[in-house]
Amino acid sequence: MNLTKFKPAMKPAGKLFLAALLFMMACSPAERTPQLINIRGLVFGTYYSITYFSEDDEVYQESIDSLFKAFNNSLSYYEKNSLISRINRNETTEVDEWFITVFNRSQEIAEETQGAFDATVSPLVNAWGFGFSDRSEVPSQQVDSILQFVGYEKIRLENNRIVKEDPRVQLDFNAIAKGYAADVVGEFLRSEGVEIYLVDIGGDMVAHGLKPDGSQWRIGLEKPSGRFDDPQEVGFLVEVKDIGLATSGTYRQYFEEDGQRYSHTIDPSTGFPVEHNLLSVSVFAEDGMSADAYATAFMVMGLEKARQFVKKRDELEAFFIFSEAEREEFGTYTSAGLDILLMEDI
Numbered sequence: 448m449n450l451t452k453f454k455p456a457m458k459p460a461g462k463l464f465l466a467a468l469l470f471m472m473a474c475s476p477a478e479r480t481p482q483l484i485n486i487r488g489l490v491f492g493t494y495y496s497i498t499y500f501s502e503d504d505e506v507y508q509e510s511i512d513s514l515f516k517a518f519n520n521s522l523s524y525y526e527k528n529s530l531i532s533r534i535n536r537n538e539t540t541e542v543d544e545w546f547i548t549v550f551n552r553s554q555e556i557a558e559e560t561q562g563a564f565d566a567t568v569s570p571l572v573n574a575w576g577f578g579f580s581d582r583s584e585v586p587s588q589q590v591d592s593i594l595q596f597v598g599y600e601k602i603r604l605e606n607n608r609i610v611k612e613d614p615r616v617q618l619d620f621n622a623i624a625k626g627y628a629a630d631v632v633g634e635f636l637r638s639e640g641v642e643i644y645l646v647d648i649g650g651d652m653v654a655h656g657l658k659p660d661g662s663q664w665r666i667g668l669e670k671p672s673g674r675f676d677d678p679q680e681v682g683f684l685v686e687v688k689d690i691g692l693a694t695s696g697t698y699r700q701y702f703e704e705d706g707q708r709y710s711h712t713i714d715p716s717t718g719f720p721v722e723h724n725l726l727s728v729s730v731f732a733e734d735g736m737s738a739d740a741y742a743t744a745f746m747v748m749g750l751e752k753a754r755q756f757v758k759k760r761d762e763l764e765a766f767f768i769f770s771e772a773e774r775e776e777f778g779t780y781t782s783a784g785l786d787i788l789l790m791e792d793i
Contacts, residue, residue: 467512482501484504488512490512493625494649495515497511497644498643498644500658523538535617547604549623550604550618552623552736564744565622567715569617573575575713583722585742625739626653626693627736629648630736637780650694651735654688654689656689665686668766669694685766694727694730695712695746721747724771725745725753726777731763754767764785765785
């Protein structure tokens, strides 16, 4: 404030008023240092960690848990009476706004990736033992029959109602819903006046704003392990803001039979687990929902197709980790707009 605009000659009351005004301004909430708040919990069968800077020290745990509960009741494949479960059982066709958003984006990305991402792949995932059912044997003889009712083009949305070409078609939003949930939490925080936050739901993230010291959010990326139960090791670091991030990989979820490893990532076009050298991909997109879905699509595509796809999309960046037959160590590929740091160099 420029105090020269006040006349130097004042009555004592005026001086007291000015002193009081300056004191109030110094103590006003706008001048307070934002406090770092972190809340944690369990949701969707995984963890969540939400970090944000608040000027009023408000903790939104109860509100966010209520939001997750409502979200689960709409989109959780594992909730028996959720909206998506009832649609899969053909008990209803009417959908809500969350369902509409996720369904429409799923169909868009399915078109863009030529079916590499497909929300109707659920029966195949289940048959291979990565869903509800235990796998009794490799279901190669079941695949052809299941493929008859798998395909994003076999289901559509008309007047806020789901229309199936075959009643056996089922939806599974596991590969997109966590990212969307991170978006939803971010929208909630912004509605409460919180502009600086990092929402992490099982590794699917949304980062918004710069921290009060002007720095970006620092995210660790896991180094692929040899087996699913190996300790987690962060091998890389990236700094981000105003972006969605999701990582998908084959090295944690798989089964082995007769010396062969079968990935949990199922190719919707063949009905079989993918077989390629891509171990993991981290995708950076405009929102968490898109990053989540593209990460799954790229794991289906494999390294070369996914790399070419990213090169053509200005709104996407990706970091690929892949195995190399001639080397014990893995290789990496970083798209042009990313700066990935090695932890050993920090």
